[in-house]
Amino acid sequence: MLKKISNLLSEVNNFKPNSKENLDNFRIKYLSKSGELNKLFVLFKDIPGNEKKLCGKELNNLKNTINLKLEEFKNSFISKQQVATNDLSKPIILNNLGSRHPLSIVKNEIVDIFNRVGFNISEGPEIEDDWHNFSALNLPEEHPARDMQDTFFIQSDPDVLLRTHTSSVQVRYMEKNTPPIRTISPGRVYRNEAISSRAHCIFHQVEGLYIDKDVSFADLKQMLLYFAKEMFGEKTKIRLRPSYFPFTEPSAEVDVSCNICSSKGCGVCKYTGYLEILGCGMVDPNVLENCGIDSKKYTGYAFGMGIERIAMLKYQVNDLRLFYENDVRFLKQFSSAI
Ligand code: DAH
Numbered sequence: 372m373l374k375k376i377s378n379l380l381s382e383v384n385n386f387k388p389n390s391k392e393n394l395d396n397f398r399i400k401y402l403s404k405s406g407e408l409n410k411l412f413v414l415f416k417d418i419p420g421n422e423k424k425l426c427g428k429e430l431n432n433l434k435n436t437i438n439l440k441l442e443e444f445k446n447s448f449i450s451k452q453q454v455a456t457n458d459l460s461k462p463i464i465l466n467n468l469g470s471r472h473p474l475s476i477v478k479n480e481i482v483d484i485f486n487r488v489g490f491n492i493s494e495g496p497e498i499e500d501d502w503h504n505f506s507a508l509n510l511p512e513e514h515p516a517r518d519m520q521d522t523f524f525i526q527s528d529p530d531v532l533l534r535t536h537t538s539s540v541q542v543r544y545m546e547k548n549t550p551p552i553r554t555i556s557p558g559r560v561y562r563n564e565a566i567s568s569r570a571h572c573i574f575h576q577v578e579g580l581y582i583d584k585d586v587s588f589a590d591l592k593q594m595l596l597y598f599a600k601e602m603f604g605e606k607t608k609i610r611l612r613p614s615y616f617p618f619t620e621p622s623a624e625v626d627v628s629c630n631i632c633s634s635k636g637c638g639v640c641k642y643t644g645y646l647e648i649l650g651c652g653m654v655d656p657n658v659l660e661n662c663g664i665d666s667k668k669y670t671g672y673a674f675g676m677g678i679e680r681i682a683m684l685k686y687q688v689n690d691l692r693l694f695y696e697n698d699v700r701f702l703k704q705f706s707s708a709i
Contacts, residue, residue: 372418376429379407383436391448401437408434473705474575474694477682478557481577484601485555493554495540501530503539507661508618516617521563533561537578538618538675545662550669551583568690575678582671588653591672599627610645619652619673646684649676
């Protein structure tokens with residue numbers, strides 16, 4: 372046994388690897404499970420007691436020498452590529468960064484446009500009660516206008532539901548604040564609608580509310596024109612069509628000129644030259660009173676728009692479902708400064 376150890380020791384001492392493969396083979400030869408060292412340790416178990424001490428010492432010496440040899444040459448055959456990876460002064464390789472979701476980009480842009488003229492941001496719960504989503508907004512129970520918004524109810528008596536519009540946040544905001552009020556409320560809303568290229572059961576809105584003394588319809592129109600120009604470009608024109616919402620009187624729907632065909636008429640605007648973007652009006656005095664605001668002293672306007680709709684127009688996306696599919700090929704096309 373001692374003879375065998377001393378032969379191997381001199382073999383190890385004389386070993387000089389000439390390639391990485393050579394070094395690997397050396398390691399396998401001596402240190403692998405069926406390698407020389409293990410073979411000796413197996414034999415070691417059966418040697419007579421008086422030889423054990425010396426053999427054990429020599430065996431450990433052999434083991435250390437093998438390890439020292441491996442240590443000595445471990446960096447000798449590192450490839451250039453590996454050296455480069457270990458170079459800490461090397462410029463980093465950037466990971467692929469994600470991009471903001473187009474709906475977030477558009478929401479941030481809308482918020483930013485209104486922030487610039489003094490609107491703050493307010494938020495409310497997505498799970499609402501009947502009062503804030505309907506009744507306070509002049510939509511009493513059994514009012515036919517409730518049918519305009521097919522609702523997901525969570526509980527009845529008292530009704531608990533998923534808000535169908537962000538107009539509920541107006542109510543909450545007016546209940547807690549006194550005029551002057553200038554706020555916008557972005558958020559997610561829910562309607563029990565069949566999913567198609569133009570409708571989804573979950574979507575996003577931004578609600579706007581301005582309450583003060585002597586606020587007029589002219590103020591509303593001016594604000595909407597400002598918004599349209601900021602959002603769609605300086606040349607954009609707006610058009611107001613009379614409409615009906617229970618919470619505003621008078622009410623209107625707002626169209627912007629189609630910037631694809633410069634209002635000449637094209638497939639996107641269905642040859643009308645205009646595209647509908649939002650609903651608005653003067654806040655109904657009943658709504659002000661419901662929220663504890665004196666309608667003799669104050670007037671105000673409100674508007675509500677769908678973020679998906681604005682994003683579709685801005686980016687010419689013709690199927691709303693694309694926003695929810697999380698297909699990276701679609702999402703990475705959008706970039707933004709905000
Ligand atoms: N809440 C309406 C909807 O979801 C949008 C709307 C219309 C909001 C007129 C308003 C408004 O504040 O004045 O269809």
